[in-house]
Amino acid sequence: MHLTTPEIIDLLFKFRYAILFPVAFLEGPAVAVVAGFMIAIGFMSFIPAYLILISANILGDIVYYFIGRLTPRKKLDKALMFFRINDKSIKRAEELFVKNRKKAIIFGKIAHAVGSVFLITAGIVKIPLNEYLKLGTLIELPKALIFLMIGYYLGHSVSNLGKVVDYSIIGFILVTIILIVIGHLVSKYADKQIENPDIK
Numbered sequence: 086m087h088l089t090t091p092e093i094i095d096l097l098f099k100f101r102y103a104i105l106f107p108v109a110f111l112e113g114p115a116v117a118v119v120a121g122f123m124i125a126i127g128f129m130s131f132i133p134a135y136l137i138l139i140s141a142n143i144l145g146d147i148v149y150y151f152i153g154r155l156t157p158r159k160k161l162d163k164a165l166m167f168f169r170i171n172d173k174s175i176k177r178a179e180e181l182f183v184k185n186r187k188k189a190i191i192f193g194k195i196a197h198a199v200g201s202v203f204l205i206t207a208g209i210v211k212i213p214l215n216e217y218l219k220l221g222t223l224i225e226l227p228k229a230l231i232f233l234m235i236g237y238y239l240g241h242s243v244s245n246l247g248k249v250v251d252y253s254i255i256g257f258i259l260v261t262i263i264l265i266v267i268g269h270l271v272s273k274y275a276d277k278q279i280e281n282p283d284i285k
């Protein structure tokens with residue numbers, strides 16, 4: 086069961102850093118945006134929030150990896166049902182890992198809709214853990230920062246609504262739309278890779 090944005094905000098206002106790690110672990114990018122908003126209004130500090138978000142997301146990557154690596158193949162179907170993943174998607178992702186495992190890991194980190202397919206498959210095909218974590222961390226560092234900055238910019242814009250409306254709000258809307266479109270395109274491309282790994 087996913088938390089709604091109001092529920093995330095309420096939890097962070099009540100428990101601040103104490104709840105940020107588990108909520109970020111469960112919900113991902115949405116929490117980073119809310120945390121960025123809270124940094125903008127002075128409720129959180131950037132460095133601890135940024136480090137907690139990165140740690141939570143990397144731990145999530147590790148959990149996905151070991152689900153794939155340690156779960157016996159005969160019992161894997163039950164684990165996949167929890168994530169709403171079918172065996173066909175895993176097999177197609179395995180083919181992509183054989184062709185280009187770096188690209189497959191990147192998809193797992195940025196294509197949220199199907200990301201778990203690639204991260205679990207990384208464990209199934211036994212990608213070296215140090216390689217998996219190194220590439221995942223390199224992607225996570227800027228990714229967490231981008232979502233934090235989106236939230237920060239939103240918070241900064243909202244805090245200035247009492248002043249003369251400037252172009253910052255329009256800029257935020259445009260940036261958000263661009264990021265949504267990019268995320269949608271990446272997810273669609275990842276879906277195509279799962280459906281047909283021969284696509285370049």
